[in-house]
Amino acid sequence: MTKTPAPKSGILDIAPYVGGKSKIDGVAEPIKLSSNENPLGAGEKAREAYLGAIDYLNLYPEGRASRLRQAVAEKHAIEPERLVFGNGSDEVFTLLNQVYLTPGDNIVTGQYGFLAYRISAKANQAEVRLAPEPNLKCDVDALLELVDERTRLVYVSNPANPTGSWNTAEEIRRLHGALSDSVLLVIDEAYAEFVVEPDWQSTIDLARTATNIIVTRTFSKIHGLAALRVGWGYCPLPVAEAVDRVRLPFNNNIPGQEAALAALFDDEHVEKSRALVLQWRPRLAQAIKGFGFEVFPSAGNFLLVRFPDAKRNAQAADAFLHSRGIIVRPVGGYGLTDCLRMTVGTDDENRALLDALSEFAAS
Ligand SMILES: Cc1ncc(COP(=O)(O)O)c(C=O)c1O
Numbered sequence: 001m002t003k004t005p006a007p008k009s010g011i012l013d014i015a016p017y018v019g020g021k022s023k024i025d026g027v028a029e030p031i032k033l034s035s036n037e038n039p040l041g042a043g044e045k046a047r048e049a050y051l052g053a054i055d056y057l058n059l060y061p062e063g064r065a066s067r068l069r070q071a072v073a074e075k076h077a078i079e080p081e082r083l084v085f086g087n088g089s090d091e092v093f094t095l096l097n098q099v100y101l102t103p104g105d106n107i108v109t110g111q112y113g114f115l116a117y118r119i120s121a122k123a124n125q126a127e128v129r130l131a132p133e134p135n136l137k138c139d140v141d142a143l144l145e146l147v148d149e150r151t152r153l154v155y156v157s158n159p160a161n162p163t164g165s166w167n168t169a170e171e172i173r174r175l176h177g178a179l180s181d182s183v184l185l186v187i188d189e190a191y192a193e194f195v196v197e198p199d200w201q202s203t204i205d206l207a208r209t210a211t212n213i214i215v216t217r218t219f220s221k222i223h224g225l226a227a228l229r230v231g232w233g234y235c236p237l238p239v240a241e242a243v244d245r246v247r248l249p250f251n252n253n254i255p256g257q258e259a260a261l262a263a264l265f266d267d268e269h270v271e272k273s274r275a276l277v278l279q280w281r282p283r284l285a286q287a288i289k290g291f292g293f294e295v296f297p298s299a300g301n302f303l304l305v306r307f308p309d310a311k312r313n314a315q316a317a318d319a320f321l322h323s324r325g326i327i328v329r330p331v332g333g334y335g336l337t338d339c340l341r342m343t344v345g346t347d348d349e350n351r352a353l354l355d356a357l358s359e360f361a362a363s
Contacts, residue, residue: 014122017115020329027325031352033343034329036161036191036302038224040276040346042259043269046225049262053255061257063249068230068261075264076204078234084243087251089190089216089231093155094120095243096214096233100152100184101126108146109155110138112163112334114188117155126152136296136304137165140175147183154179157188158203159195162331162341164298169201176206176213184239186214190231191300193222193270194277200299204234211236221301222273223263228256277301277344284344287354291361302343304331314338317360324356 020034033039042050065085073080086092093116097107103125109117111133118128129151131142138156147154156175159166167175176185187203207213216233220226230252235243263269285295285303294306307314318330318340326349329341342353 008125010122010125014119015333017119018333021327024322024325024327029325031326031345031349033302033345033349033353034327034341035226036221036300036341036343037226038221038273038301039343039349040224040269040273042224043263043266045266045269046223046259046263049258050228050255053258056254059254061250061252061254065252065257068252068257068264071261071264072232076234078204078208079237082235082237082240084233084235084240084247085252086229086231086233086247088220088226088229089188089218089233090116091229091251092214092216092231092233092243093117093186093188095247096153096184096186096239097121097124097126098246099239099242105150105152106146106148107153107155108143108151110143110160112136112160112336113138113155114157114161115333117153117186117188121153133163133165135165136163138167138171140167140171140178143175144178147179151183153184153186155186155188157190158200159191159299161191161300161302162304162329162334162336162339164296164300164302164304166195166197166200166299168199169203169206170199172201172203173206176210179212181212184212184214185210186216186233188216190216190218190221192217193274194281194301195299196278197299207234207236214239219260219263222270223260223266224269224273225256225259225263228253228259230256230260276346280344280347280350284342284350284354288357291357293357293361302341304336304339304341306336306339308338312360312363314340317357320360320363321353321356324352324359326353326356328353 097120101124106127129146218231
């Protein structure tokens with residue numbers, strides 16, 4: 001009998017990424033608060049642009065996403081040639097890991113750092129080093145403690161998923177200042193548009209003159225285009241040029257490029273999406289705390305809720321919410337087995353969530 005060839009070493013040790021659930025048996029339209037998506041959907045302008053792309057389905061996309069590149073560069077006052085576009089920002093992390101990691105190298109991230117950084121690091125036979133996050137927040141000293149001569153990339157999501165915590169501009173500056181030039185510091189700003197904390201600042205400014213900082217952003221969250229997979233990284237020019245050599249030539253499809261371009265200029269939709277989160281995030285937090293559960297401070301479009309009670313625990317809460325047609329996100333994959341992550345939804349969805357949690361607390 002022949003044997004199927006084995007994948008290269010380490011691949012089968014990678015736990016497959018499990019996305020947020022989207023279905024409940026017997027429920028036609030569940031309330032999906034499990035993937036930090038935009039509950040308002042895509043804006044009108046992006047939808048029109050997407051539909052307009054139907055006439056170009058026979059064509060290969062423009063490989064450098066030139067119009068989108070120019071528009072993003074203008075919006076953020078950054079150099080277009082320093083941008084790398086990915087099939088979601090997830091792909092930018094994957095590409096960076098592919099370009100910079102050789103077997104035996106390592107990446108450093110926080111204990112609760114976004115899982116996507118780790119998967120492709122392992123696929124490149126690199127070690128993943130997780131720094132303790134004692135207060136569910138990335139700790140600069142703990143990260144630095146793990147950095148050694150084999151560290152090629154340090155990943156920080158700011159704000160962080162799934163904790164919702166953020167690092168101050170001062171902390172990021174200190175982290176960068178302590179790293180040698182040979183280490184790339186990746187700051188993932190997928191949730192940047194939802195931050196109001198005055199001590200937070202985008203790292204884009206610091207990245208302008210640095211030789212080793214990459215800042216990533218996505219069209220999946222505030223712009224509501226998760227399905228189309230468009231994200232970007234602002235890189236030092238040599239990094240962008242290196243990544244471009246291995247990037248698939250057509251990694252951003254035409255409908256994605258067109259919709260993202262339109263979304264970028266849809267200020268009304270951005271404002272509406274932001275306002276919804278800013279209005280509900282504190283309201284949800286306060287109400288959920290009132291039910292006796294712990295809510296961690298969040299700068300994202302979601303809340304991390306802890307269920308400390310042995311009986312009314314996270315698993316029971318998850319099952320109860322399911323029975324009410326609501327899907328949230330268990331975060332046991334991050335070791336947070338007593339927590340659930342809940343995306344801020346529409347007015348009606350948030351009310352339904354609060355009603356269900358209130359009922360669960362009283363059960
Ligand atoms: C911290 C963080 N970074 C990146 C992403 C992925 O974004 P994209 O859809 O652009 O791949 C997510 C998605 O949930 C996220 O939570």
